[in-house]
Amino acid sequence: xxxxxxxGIVGVGNMGTSHLSNIRNGNCPEITVTAxxxxxxxxxxxxxxxxxxxxxxxxxxxxxxxxDAVLVATPHYDHPALAIECMKHGIHVMVEKPSGVYTKQVxxxxxxxxxxDVVFGLMFNQxxxxxxxxxxxxxxxxxxxxxxxxxxxxxxxxxxxxYYDSGAWRATWxxxxxxxxxxxxxxxxxxxxWICGLPVKVDTKMHFGKWHDIEVEDDVTTYMEFxxxxxxxxxxxxxxxxxxxxxxxxxxxxxxxSENGELILWKLEQFEPEFSRVNKEPFGSPAFTKTVLQTDGxxxxxxxxxxxxxxAILRDxxxxxxxxxxxxxxxxxxxxxxxxxxxxxxxxxxxxELFYLELVxxxxxxxxxxxxxxxxxxxSGSY
Amino acid sequence: xxxxxxxGIVGVGNMGTSHLSNIRNGNCPEITVTAxxxxxxxxxxxxxxxxxxxxxxxxxxxxxxxxDAVLVATPHYDHPALAIECMKHGIHVMVEKPSGVYTKQVxxxxxxxxxxDVVFGLMFNQxxxxxxxxxxxxxxxxxxxxxxxxxxxxxxxxxxxxYYDSGAWRATWxxxxxxxxxxxxxxxxxxxxWICGLPVKVDTKMHFGKWHDIEVEDDVTTYMEFxxxxxxxxxxxxxxxxxxxxxxxxxxxxxxxSENGELILWKLEQFEPEFSRVNKEPFGSPAFTKTVLQTDGxxxxxxxxxxxxxxAILRDxxxxxxxxxxxxxxxxxxxxxxxxxxxxxxxxxxxxELFYLELVxxxxxxxxxxxxxxxxxxxSGSY
Numbered sequence: 001x002x003x004x005x006x007x008g009i010v011g012v013g014n015m016g017t018s019h020l021s022n023i024r025n026g027n028c029p030e031i032t033v034t035a036x037x038x039x040x041x042x043x044x045x046x047x048x049x050x051x052x053x054x055x056x057x058x059x060x061x062x063x064x065x066x067x068d069a070v071l072v073a074t075p076h077y078d079h080p081a082l083a084i085e086c087m088k089h090g091i092h093v094m095v096e097k098p099s100g101v102y103t104k105q106v107x108x109x110x111x112x113x114x115x116x117d118v119v120f121g122l123m124f125n126q127x128x129x130x131x132x133x134x135x136x137x138x139x140x141x142x143x144x145x146x147x148x149x150x151x152x153x154x155x156x157x158x159x160x161x162x163y164y165d166s167g168a169w170r171a172t173w174x175x176x177x178x179x180x181x182x183x184x185x186x187x188x189x190x191x192x193x194w195i196c197g198l199p200v201k202v203d204t205k206m207h208f209g210k211w212h213d214i215e216v217e218d219d220v221t222t223y224m225e226f227x228x229x230x231x232x233x234x235x236x237x238x239x240x241x242x243x244x245x246x247x248x249x250x251x252x253x254x255x256x257x258s259e260n261g262e263l264i265l266w267k268l269e270q271f272e273p274e275f276s277r278v279n280k281e282p283f284g285s286p287a288f289t290k291t292v293l294q295t296d297g298x299x300x301x302x303x304x305x306x307x308x309x310x311x312a313i314l315r316d317x318x319x320x321x322x323x324x325x326x327x328x329x330x331x332x333x334x335x336x337x338x339x340x341x342x343x344x345x346x347x348x349x350x351x352x353e354l355f356y357l358e359l360v361x362x363x364x365x366x367x368x369x370x371x372x373x374x375x376x377x378x379x380s381g382s383y
Numbered sequence: 384x385x386x387x388x389x390x391g392i393v394g395v396g397n398m399g400t401s402h403l404s405n406i407r408n409g410n411c412p413e414i415t416v417t418a419x420x421x422x423x424x425x426x427x428x429x430x431x432x433x434x435x436x437x438x439x440x441x442x443x444x445x446x447x448x449x450x451d452a453v454l455v456a457t458p459h460y461d462h463p464a465l466a467i468e469c470m471k472h473g474i475h476v477m478v479e480k481p482s483g484v485y486t487k488q489v490x491x492x493x494x495x496x497x498x499x500d501v502v503f504g505l506m507f508n509q510x511x512x513x514x515x516x517x518x519x520x521x522x523x524x525x526x527x528x529x530x531x532x533x534x535x536x537x538x539x540x541x542x543x544x545x546y547y548d549s550g551a552w553r554a555t556w557x558x559x560x561x562x563x564x565x566x567x568x569x570x571x572x573x574x575x576x577w578i579c580g581l582p583v584k585v586d587t588k589m590h591f592g593k594w595h596d597i598e599v600e601d602d603v604t605t606y607m608e609f610x611x612x613x614x615x616x617x618x619x620x621x622x623x624x625x626x627x628x629x630x631x632x633x634x635x636x637x638x639x640x641s642e643n644g645e646l647i648l649w650k651l652e653q654f655e656p657e658f659s660r661v662n663k664e665p666f667g668s669p670a671f672t673k674t675v676l677q678t679d680g681x682x683x684x685x686x687x688x689x690x691x692x693x694x695a696i697l698r699d700x701x702x703x704x705x706x707x708x709x710x711x712x713x714x715x716x717x718x719x720x721x722x723x724x725x726x727x728x729x730x731x732x733x734x735x736e737l738f739y740l741e742l743v744x745x746x747x748x749x750x751x752x753x754x755x756x757x758x759x760x761x762x763s764g765s766y
Binding site for chain 1: 531532534536538541542543544545546549586588590593594595602604606612614616618620622623624625626627629631633637638640649651655658659660662663664665666667668669671727
């Protein structure tokens, strides 16, 4: 294995182009992009360079011998099939979020991964965020005790209508398989399960094309229950501006709130159940300390994910997000859709076949978008 | 009519005693307490004074000719019947929250009120809060446009077990008719409807005795829909400590958030629907200003309510909360219970007969609490 990974990128739309620039800018010293593949050759012009070979099919790129690893940055439906193709070629693969659109295809990908000796990672770059890392550290440490309540208002994913008009696949059942849950929230759903664990039940109220001229959801309110009886709320939309990003976790031992780039911990001197058992004051409450937490301030985002990917390939170092973990957030997303479609609560694990049939119904009646333009824009800072 | 209202207080438990102290401390110069009534004469000792006559029945007090007005501070179930008794005696009446336990009895009270020439007010003292008044002013002004989303996390009603053990009526279906929604949240439910209007639909997840040894609810998560299509979330509990009180309203024109005693307004330069229609940038969003709002800082609470009550009686001035408005928050509360009991969404107006039957079922199986003490404590600052 060479000291530099030769990376191919499949799909050079917004995300693929952004990754290419990032690597070209020298942020990933162990990676060099040697090839790209896209079914739209008109896109090659803007990625052209002396060291990059362009292919109009992923298969041709995988067969070329020019790449050790591939980054999949196509529309969501194709992620699992392309990842499987890479794995079967013995090529390492990093998949953009979400891992797929429905869990059936992702399970298949994970099965193949088990039997292939390649590194398989997912682009959950928000796991590198210093605030979310600190939150996970606190939860995992056990110092705050059992989680009782989770409330994440994550409404700062605003998208104007022109965003949806910028690609024929966007915000359609056939092209994207969902809206804010499939495109914007995979990060948040992954973080939610990464930090708090997977719920066992969701009850979701979903509104489709409420704030935009689209057929998929752009407004979601979910109630959740966790295995230990904790409850939660997850509220998201691409319609609010300026939206909020407030993530609150309540524990037996206090409260943790992330908002406005700040993480605050309220830590009880005595866990609530114990206090309630011994306290004699009808309006008493346990004493606590409130601390604005210091973090290491580092949020390496895509760069961090890609450098860990290179480290995993070259030196067997840990990934930031293992590919097989991608199914967790997607299960949550699928369960939310199924809850909305069946108009009632859904327990996890849910009926994946039913989800798929319901999705296919919507794909069949999906409208064809006209008057769209293939715009590739600078999206730095938008994910 | 004299220049001072002669007030009788029915029920001198925690709230009645607190009102008495407040008036005795000279905060309500136009009110003098001339009588109290309570079915527990052992309570009279602590309210005794040369100018106060104690009655062991409300009827005797109303017949005594000693009172022009009455403040009803008994357990909730008795509020409507006592108010009606006052009205029929031609005596003005101020009722503690909630207006009653079920809307049927409150409708009857409101009917009687219509045909009696007395002042009828409700102790919604939180309507005097400078932050909530400012929120209502902003919503009512229309400057922010249509409401799109409401999210109120109001979990700072912590009560330890001993609170529930401090009275036999507390937190029982037979004595109180509900938990956090009936005892703590009447304020918030009133404010919610006062500021944002009444929802047309609720879907509520409720947990009974989750954090305490009680039979009623102490954990509630509600999803709401409003007549204009706006959605909302209302989350409350008496189990979290330190809890949160974060009230967010999103508009076409921006966002308003109350938390930590601060009210912040994000005001868009262009309303979102108009921006989205004309904007050409896929990741664009409307410009806004963020302002920490100044308020008049005044929160007169119970004193404000009582002084307005005196003003209404003496000079026909407006009340802070008209008695007949009490039914709105209670409708919301009843609808939430009905949703939880029937395990599905409930539209407003709901089936009040069904609610009543379901409530009666629970009253019949309500347990008798033993080992309770009649504690009266200083509750200043707890409401």
